[in-house]
Amino acid sequence: MRVVWLATGAVVAAALAAIPYVSAKDNPESAVIEVPVDADAASLPTLAPLVKAVEPAVVAIEVEGKSEEVDLAEIPPMFRPFVPEGPHRSHGEGSGFVISADGHVLTNNHVIEGADRIVAKFADGREVTAEVIGRDPATDVALLQLDGDRNDWAHVKLGSSAGLEVGDWVVAIGNPLGLGLTVTAGILSGKGREIGHDAFDDFLQTDAAINMGNSGGPLFDLHGRVVGMNTAIAQGANTIGFAVPADLIADLLEELTTEGRVARGYLGVQVQPMDPVLARTLGTEKGALVSNVQPGTPASESGIEQGDVILGVAKRPIADAGDLIDAVAAHKPGEKVSVDVLRDGKARSFQVRLAERRLGEDEPAAAEELAEPMHGKVGVSLAPVPERISEITGTTGGAIVESVVPDSPADGKLLPGDVIVEVNRKPVKDPADAAALLGKGTGAALVRVIRDGTSVYVAVERGDGG
The missing domain is CATH 2.40.10.120 (Thrombin, subunit H)
Structure with a gap:
């Protein structure tokens, strides 16, 4: 519009x-x-x-x-x-x-x-x-x-x-x-x-x-x-x-x-919405999922990490990313607030001294020949991350998604060009490592990717293929 x-x-x-x-x-x-x-x-x-x-x-x-x-x-x-x-x-x-x-x-x-x-x-x-x-x-x-x-x-x-x-x-x-x-x-x-x-x-x-x-x-x-x-x-x-x-x-x-x-408070995290599969994987239907933590910000200095789900700020419940932006902005720069998160299924709380939000700065929502064989449980073809892309994304290791099988568990979740850097909060070294982690276990896998320069979490259901 x-x-x-x-x-x-x-x-x-x-x-x-x-x-x-x-x-x-x-x-x-x-x-x-x-x-x-x-x-x-x-x-x-x-x-x-x-x-x-x-x-x-x-x-x-x-x-x-x-x-x-x-x-x-x-x-x-x-x-x-x-x-x-x-x-x-x-x-x-x-x-x-x-x-x-x-x-x-x-x-x-x-x-x-x-x-x-x-x-x-x-x-x-x-x-x-x-x-x-x-x-x-x-x-x-x-x-x-x-x-x-x-x-x-x-x-x-x-x-x-x-x-x-x-x-x-x-x-x-x-x-x-x-x-x-x-x-x-x-x-x-x-x-x-x-x-x-x-x-x-x-x-x-x-x-x-x-x-x-x-x-x-x-x-x-x-x-x-x-x-x-x-x-x-x-x-x-x-x-x-x-x-x-x-x-x-x-x-x-x-x-x-x-x-x-x-003057508005600033936390320094990038957050994204959660679809039902992602919410089920993380164990909560409400909250703001942290997809990235900006270096040198109050969030990084207080110990908040990627993958945390922020559930409250200064005892104010957080239902989604919009709630988080409003809750943080309601406090003044320099004010110390409690931030309650869910990490690996466990509740944790951090004391954070807020910085000042600058114009245009927010707690943004995330944007949306050695190839590894197609991984049957998920439906993606993986390859090593080209050096140039590693330089652009600032990543070490990982696996780049070359293609996605239509109607597979990964279809609509992972996109060609995504760089997979974590699976179930474990770092991915290379395509073989990514395939092994994706193939391990059942249910949904929590996958963190770099997409268009932005860190994004997706939950990918794993099928019965091997």
Whole structure:
């Protein structure tokens, strides 16, 4: 799914001039159709009172910044006359909303990123410059301060997104395409959406129409409380929009106000999901399976190892990789926490002093002629690891998967090019060693491979072949 962030450039406004319209003069009065209004239609609810109440707190955001010089050699000749020479000023638009009497404004980080001038435009025509107080790229939230000494700004309240239910009515207000204050309505279509922005994705989904320029605008419930901040749309889809939940924003406000940024704990492990066979092999259906431990991180220094299944952080249960990311990030860098793991069927606990998660860094989920004869129990053909691949992967020994028999136990588990480095937590020296370990015993074998440069665990059932 391709996601489009909703800030827009001034060039869009020029395109609006081309939109045709029909004048009232084209419709003679005699052609007007009169529709009788019955009592039921007249009593339909209206959103007008809500819109009038919150309108003074919703703003259009205009930004300016310095663009880097464009290399004209990279631009097709036919377009070069339209490209400014040298550094130039760039312009963009978005939306925002005032959340305090002293002039704090919320918007998206991607709306104001790189801007050196920010102007908030109110529905009554006032224009007020603003400065960035704090921003958090990981959640795409930015907090601004309106210039001036006023402490009586009209503002709206953050509500709670936790109580929202799919199907509840919501209202989006913003500045799409630079048109000015625009209101659309719809329902909450989903919660907890992941759109590939960051490890902390937890977006609300709505079918209220939002467009370019809506970024940073409020999503209201019918009581006029902000339940989300409109952020992105799914490209090519109809009315699939995403909003940052209000509860997530509320958790950030104090730190954004006092520190200007959000500091999150970092453990330093790579984790992967578990399928039923893998879970059965490891003896637990819940937890985050550690597929790799980053060198020099809190995890490696505390004794956490590959193959451990993390079951808890600071007594908070961990059901999956997403739980682990949230649990670790909830603690501050330098804080000492307990990490409970399952290792070889036994429970263990480690005390870990967390580091700071840097931008873009998370506890990531894992990505997905001497050939040894086909091993019947599993269904793979193995060969020695070429020297070049050993250098790239940083492995010593091991066995590379040359081919996988269709419909064999290994089909869908092991892939050609996988480098097998462990079987049942025992290092693999060469193809013969891998074959011996895979052929030993019954039930599922826990296999660690290097795949596309990433350490991954798979559980492979062993058949009856020999």
